Amino acid sequence: xxxxxxxxxxxxxxxxxxxxxxxxxxxxxxxxxxxxxxxxxxxxxxxxxxxxxxxxxxxxxxxxxxxxxxxxxxxxxxxxxxxxxxxxxxxxxxxxxxxxxxxxxxxxxxxxxxxxxxxxxxxxxxxxxxxxxxxxxxxxxxxxxxxxxxxxxxxxxxxxxxxxxxxxxxxxxxxxxxxxxxxxxxxxxxxxxxxxxxxxxxxxxxxxxxxxxxxxxxxxxxxxxxxxxxxxxxxxxxxxxxxxxxxxxxxxxxxxxxxxxxxxxxxxxxxxxxxxxxxxxxxxxxxxxxxxxxxxxxxxxxxxxxxxxxxxxxxxxxxxxxxxxxxxxxxxxxxxxxxxxxxxxxxxxxxxxxxxxxxxxxxxxxxxxxxxxxxxxxxxxxxxxxxxxxxxxxxxxxxxxxxxxxxxxxxxxxxxxxxxxxxxxxxxxxxxxxxxxxxxxxxxxxxxxxxxxxxxxxxxxxxxxxxxxxxxxxxxxxxxxxxxxxxxxxxxxxxxxxxxxxxxxxxxxxxxxxxxxxxxxxxxxxxxxxxxxxxxxxxxxxxxxxxxxxxxxxxxxxxxxxxxxxxxxxxxxxxxxxxxxxxxxxxxxxxxxxxxxxxxxxxxxxxxxxxxxxxxxxxxxxxxxxxxxxxxxxxxxxxxxxxxxxxxxxxxxxxxxxxxxxxxxxxxxxxxxxxxxxxxxxxxxxxxxxxxxxxxxxxxxxxxxxxxxxxxxxxxxxxxxxxxxxxxxxxxxxxxxxxxxxxxxxxxxxxxxxxxxxxxxxxxxxxxxxxxxxxxxxxxxxxxxxxxxxxxxxxxxxxxxxxxxxxxxxxxxxxxxxxxxxxxxxxxxxxxxxxxxxxxxxxxxxxxxxxxxxxxxxxxxxxxxxxxxxxxxxxxxxxxxxxxxxxxxxxxxx
Numbered sequence: 065x066x067x068x069x070x071x072x073x074x075x076x077x078x079x080x081x082x083x084x085x086x087x088x089x090x091x092x093x094x095x096x097x098x099x100x101x102x103x104x105x106x107x108x109x110x111x112x113x114x115x116x117x118x119x120x121x122x123x124x125x126x127x128x129x130x131x132x133x134x135x136x137x138x139x140x141x142x143x144x145x146x147x148x149x150x151x152x153x154x155x156x157x158x159x160x161x162x163x164x165x166x167x168x169x170x171x172x173x174x175x176x177x178x179x180x181x182x183x184x185x186x187x188x189x190x191x192x193x194x195x196x197x198x199x200x201x202x203x204x205x206x207x208x209x210x211x212x213x214x215x216x217x218x219x220x221x222x223x224x225x226x227x228x229x230x231x232x233x234x235x236x237x238x239x240x241x242x243x244x245x246x247x248x249x250x251x252x253x254x255x256x257x258x259x260x261x262x263x264x265x266x267x268x269x270x271x272x273x274x275x276x277x278x279x280x281x282x283x284x285x286x287x288x289x290x291x292x293x294x295x296x297x298x299x300x301x302x303x304x305x306x307x308x309x310x311x312x313x314x315x316x317x318x319x320x321x322x323x324x325x326x327x328x329x330x331x332x333x334x335x336x337x338x339x340x341x342x343x344x345x346x347x348x349x350x351x352x353x354x355x356x357x358x359x360x361x362x363x364x365x366x367x368x369x370x371x372x373x374x375x376x377x378x379x380x381x382x383x384x385x386x387x388x389x390x391x392x393x394x395x396x397x398x399x400x401x402x403x404x405x406x407x408x409x410x411x412x413x414x415x416x417x418x419x420x421x422x423x424x425x426x427x428x429x430x431x432x433x434x435x436x437x438x439x440x441x442x443x444x445x446x447x448x449x450x451x452x453x454x455x456x457x458x459x460x461x462x463x464x465x466x467x468x469x470x471x472x473x474x475x476x477x478x479x480x481x482x483x484x485x486x487x488x489x490x491x492x493x494x495x496x497x498x499x500x501x502x503x504x505x506x507x508x509x510x511x512x513x514x515x516x517x518x519x520x521x522x523x524x525x526x527x528x529x530x531x532x533x534x535x536x537x538x539x540x541x542x543x544x545x546x547x548x549x550x551x552x553x554x555x556x557x558x559x560x561x562x563x564x565x566x567x568x569x570x571x572x573x574x575x576x577x578x579x580x581x582x583x584x585x586x587x588x589x590x591x592x593x594x595x596x597x598x599x600x601x602x603x604x605x606x607x608x609x610x611x612x613x614x615x616x617x618x619x620x621x622x623x624x625x626x627x628x629x630x631x632x633x634x635x636x637x638x639x640x641x642x643x644x645x646x647x648x649x650x651x652x653x654x655x656x657x658x659x660x661x662x663x664x665x666x667x668x669x670x671x672x673x674x675x676x677x678x679x680x681x682x683x684x685x686x687x688x689x690x691x692x693x694x695x696x697x698x699x700x701x702x703x704x705x706x707x708x709x710x711x712x713x714x715x716x717x718x719x720x721x722x723x724x725x726x727x728x729x730x731x732x733x734x735x736x737x738x739x740x741x742x743x744x745x746x747x748x749x750x751x752x753x754x755x756x757x758x759x760x761x762x763x764x765x766x767x768x769x770x771x772x773x774x775x776x777x778x779x780x781x782x783x784x785x786x787x788x789x790x791x792x793x794x795x796x797x798x799x800x801x802x803x804x805x806x807x808x809x810x811x812x813x814x815x816x817x818x819x820x821x822x823x824x825x826x827x828x829x830x831x832x833x834x835x836x837x838x839x840x841x842x843x844x845x846x847x848x849x850x851x852x853x854x855x856x857x858x859x860x861x862x863x864x865x866x867x868x869x870x871x872x873x874x875x876x877x878x879x880x881x882x883x884x885x886x887x888x889x890x891x892x893x894x895x896x897x898x899x900x901x902x903x904x905x906x907x908x909x910x911x912x913x914x915x916x917x918x919x920x921x922x923x924x925x926x927x928x929x930x931x932x933x934x935x936x937x938x939x940x941x942x943x944x945x946x947x948x949x950x951x952x953x954x955x956x957x958x
Contacts, residue, residue, distance in 0.1 A: 218276055222269055230266035240276070245318040248872050251311075252279070255293035291871060292349050302346035308332040315875045320864040321834050324876070324891060331879055331891070338882055403941055406482040410489065414458075418496065421454055422447035433526045434612055437519055441511030442612075448503035453624040455497045456603060460628040462490035464635050469761035473674075484763040484954065498562055501555060513542055530611050550606040557595045557602075564592045572713075586713040590690055600629065639680075639691075639757045650751045651704055653723050655738040657835025659711040660780065661720045664698075665754060667705050675699055675791040676764025676784050676925070681707065685752035686718045695783040695927070695956075696759065699790035705756070708839060710780040726751050763925065763954040764788060770923035770952070772824045774913055776936060778928025779836065782829045784956060785927060786840050789856055792825045793847055796855050823855065826913060828904060830861040830928075837862075837893035844895040860899045862892055867902035877901070910939045914949040922949060927956035 218240060225235040237249025256275045257267070267275065278290060295303050295311045309332035316324035324331065339351040401408060426447040429435060434442055462468070463486070472483045482489075516527065517536055524535045542548045568574050569584040576584065607621025652664035673679070673696055680691040692715060694707040711717045727738035764784045767773045773792075775785040831837070837844075837860060847856050866873040876892070883891045884898055892899035913922055924940050926933065933955055940951035 215273070215276060218272070219269070222272055226269075227266070230264075230268055231272055233265040233267075236267075239272070240279070245872055247314055248318040251294050251314055252290075254297070255290060258297075258299050259293055287871070288349070288353055291874065292352055295352075302348060303352070304346050305332050305336045308335050308347075311875060312879065315872060318872045319866060319876060321862075321876065321892065323834055323894070324879075331883070334882060334886070335879065399941070399945070406480060407485060409480075410482065411492070414493075414496075417454065418451045421450040425450040429612075432612075434530070437523050437527055438512035438515050441507045441515065445504050445507035445512060446612075448500045448507065452497060452500040452504060453607070453621050455493050455500060456600070457624040457628045459490060459493040459497065460632045462486040462493070464631055465760045466635050466638055467631065469677075469759070472761045473765075478766075483761070494562065494565075497558070501558060505551070505555060509539075513539065530614075546609040547606060547611060550602045550609075554599055554602045554606065557599050561592045561595050561599075564588050586715060587687075587690070600625065642757050648705065648754050648756055650754065653727055653738075653751065655720065655724055655727060656838050658779075658833050658839075659720065660836075660839055661709045661711065661716075661723060662706065662839070663709070663723070663754070664704050664706045665756075667703065668756070671705070671756075671759075673700060673759035674765045674768075675787040676767060677759040677762050678784070679705075679707075679756050679758025679760065682755040682757070683719055683722065683752050684755075685722050686715055690715055691757060692716070693760070695762070695764075695787070697783045697786050699787050699794055701791070701794045708780060708783045722752050763956055764927065766954065767792075767923055767925060768822060770822060770921060772913070772917045772920055772922045773822055773826070774909075774922055774924045774951070775825060775827045776924070776926045776928070776932070777827075777829050778932060779831050780839075781926075781928030781956070782831075782840065783927070785827060785829075785925065786843055788925070789825060789827050789847060789858075790843060792822050793851055793856060796823065796853075797850065824917070825856045826859070826909075827856060828859045828861065828909065830863060830903065832863045834862060834864065834892060837895060837899070841893070841895050844893070844897050848896040858897045859904070860890075860893050860895070860897050861904055862899050862901065863903055865892065865899075865901040868900075873901055906935060906939055910943050910951065914943050914947045914951075917949055919948040920950075922951050924951050924953045925956070926954070 221239045222231055225231055225239050231239055233250060233253050234246075236253045237243050237246045240249065242249040242252075253267075253275075256278060257263070259278075260271070260274065262271065278286065281287065292303070293299070295307050297307055297310070309328045312328045312331050312335075313325050316322070316328065336347065339347045339354065426443045429443045429446045430440075468483055468486055471481075472478045477483075516524075516531070517538070519527070519535070521535070527535075536542065543552065563569060564584065570586060570589045572581065572585050574584070604622055604625065608619050610619060613619055648665040648668060650663065650665050652662075654662040656662060675696075678693050678695045680693050682688075682691045694709055696705060697708050698704055698706040709716055709719065711720045724738055729738060762784065767775075767788050773788070775788060777783075777785045829840075844858060844860075847858060865876060868877055880891050880898065883889065888896055890896065890898050924936060926936050937953045937955075940953040944950045
């Protein structure tokens with residue numbers, strides 16, 4: 065062991081430790097045994113020498129010594145124990161150089177002890193490298209999701225599943241907690257049984273305990289031997305190419321990777337080529353160990369250098385609970401207001417207006433003669449009616465998409481108005497309307513009408529000018545009048561539209577009989593929502609024929625509705641006009657795995673959009689009236705428009721069926737299951753006509769405001785983010801070319817452009833199916849080829865694959881590293897971007913971005929299922945409060 069010491073008051077310390085076969089040097093707390101001025105090599109007598117230990121291990125620790133403080137700046141080599149040991153240096157705050165030297169000598173001797181004990185367990189040639197840590201984490205048969213309950217839980221399940229005191233092989237996977245991988249569990253059972261000479265298809269409790277002890281053994285060698293036994297089915301200590309193919313097929317099946325199963329022969333040959341260079345026709349245990357100790361997968365190498373990690377330790381990311389409940393409550397309120405102030409002031413203003421209108425009408429009718437007969441019933445009914453007029457007018461504004469797009473793009477109102485929540489506000493107003501209808505109807509039907517029916521002649525006399533000389537004697541008198549039947553019909557139509565708009569019906573989440581299921585879904589929602597045309601006509605009629613108001617200028621319903629209806633009518637006319645001349649020509653059609661339809665179409669003249677925006681699509685072959693929104697996947701600089709449509713409902717399913725008829729099976733050089741390329745070939749199929757309308761504003765279009773963006777897409781939710789990725793790459797490339805003088809400036813071309821702020825993009829795409837990666841394979845490859853400066857960082861996650869470290873995905877990880885190193889292509893995604901397994905650790909993702917971009921504002925854009933919205937939003941708020949980096953969260957809404 066060699067130690068170099070050269071410490072100054074403001075210098076960095078570097079300690080290089082070189083160890084061969086060394087003896088035990090004593091605990092850290094013990095006194096130093098000698099000066100560290102030369103090689104310290106100790107040979108322990110009687111120690112067994114292994115031929116495998118051929119190389120030397122280096123551990124380098126860089127220290128920053130300033131006055132009375134010492135901080136660890138970098139650690140190269142070693143393992144977790146080494147890092148913990150080095151951290152003790154930071155806990156000491158020596159004021160004199162001698163104290164630091166003493167501590168350095170103690171650490172040096174402790175490192176000798178660690179490397180000495182490590183050499184007894186690990187292959188010094190391979191396991192002393194950083195890949196050893198990854199290898200030790202790999203090949204875990206029992207993970208946090210499998211068998212983590214302990215032996216007592218396994219024993220309990222044995223009692224439940226055993227037959228005549230023996231556990232059948234078919235129940236082994238369920239017993240150990242591996243019920244989702246029955247085939248893999250069956251192979252594991254066979255391997256463990258072969259090792260013990262068990263030929264029966266069932267095992268006793270004692271044998272199960274032996275099995276359990278072996279698969280939970282934390283020794284790497286034991287786990288490696290178990291995995292080798294699974295592959296070596298004839299138990300001859302050698303693995304043939306056929307056995308490799310079988311285990312590849314088994315692993316691919318367990319991880320739902322059908323494309324790897326199809327190419328099992330090719331991948332088996334690749335492994336044999338790598339591990340059997342002498343063409344012996346087999347590989348042995350040490351060959352498999354070599355494969356596992358290859359360079360670590362980037363998906364496990366997500367940490368930054370030690371300097372950045374040390375900065376992370378200083379950040380207060382661990383949540384602390386305020387002991388004082390009052391302070392805790394106030395802090396929670398403060399955070400809530402800080403995060404939602406835009407929504408709060410809008411909702412409070414809306415509530416204040418509703419309350420003001422209700423109170424005004426309430427007081428007005430309390431001072432009229434009708435109050436003496438109908439009492440507070442009529443005041444409540446009229447107050448609710450006034451809020452209904454306001455809300456029926458207001459509910460049209462959030463769905464005026466052209467107006468909102470113009471306001472958010474051309475004005476500064478977005479700084480105070482949450483335009484991204486337009487649909488949510490539309491729903492809030494709808495709830496207010498439902499509440500108002502309820503109060504108005506109940507007050508009339510159960511309170512003031514009965515009081516009028518049962519009024520005496522003397523009490524009724526003031527009411528004659530409103531209801532006529534003959535006093536009503538039944539409810540039918542009210543229902544048959546214009547005021548009555550219009551109100552009843554409106555309530556029925558509103559109830560239908562409101563109910564079918566609920567997620568349970570709109571997304572077919574309820575398990576209904578077939579006859580009723582046909583009345584739900586998006587089509588039912590779309591058509592029922594357009595009943596609003598009839599509702600508004602009836603609403604105006606109902607508001608004109610009033611019992612208690614006879615003067616026309618006091619019948620204010622039409623006054624509330626005039627401007628909103630005109631605005632909305634203009635919106636629909638603009639849509640009809642634009643879509644009339646924006647008929648597009650289909651350039652390419654592709655049907656991908658996962659029920660995804662990709663449409664590439666010509667870009668209409670004058671169609672200008674921003675990445676992240678969306679447009680409406682109409683196909684007359686499916687429905688002449690329905691328009692559906694889809695994110696634009698192409699970048700503004702592309703010469704075409706593209707959308708990716710996942711078939712989740714009635715309309716999208718019919719659209720896919722219509723276009724699939726014109727497609728042919730794709731060849732080996734093309735992605736997708738079916739394709740139709742209008743740009744190639746002479747036999748062009750006849751395709752349905754498409755109309756488009758847009759573009760419309762969306763939260764994702766605000767990405768240009770940020771220097772750094774974090775893009776998160778779940779499944780098909782990646783569509784708007786793909787456009788952003790392409791646009792970032794195009795703009796950064798153009799920016800670099802402009803700086804280098806390779807292209808003309810925008811001013812010379814007479815088209816001044818707003819500066820493009822984004823200089824760094826992190827893209828995380830999470831999907832459960834391997835086939836999903838075909839959707840954007842060409843985009844991924846394009847980014848990796850053209851992004852020379854690493855502006856865009858791509859991360860693909862396949863959640864069907866078990867987490868890294870799980871024995872079920874160990875061979876996939878080995879094969880992935882081999883294939884990517886040789887061919888530069890990932891075996892899971894088929895792109896040049898390596899795929900990570902399972903789900904991302906989002907806290908680590910945010911932590912990494914926060915450290916890399918300290919004191920910057922990061923735009924977080926998420927599109928996908930609402931299940932992840934809460935977690936990403938919480939992390940954005942947490943890191944914004946506790947670090948110098950500010951995360952602004954945006955959720956895509958349709």
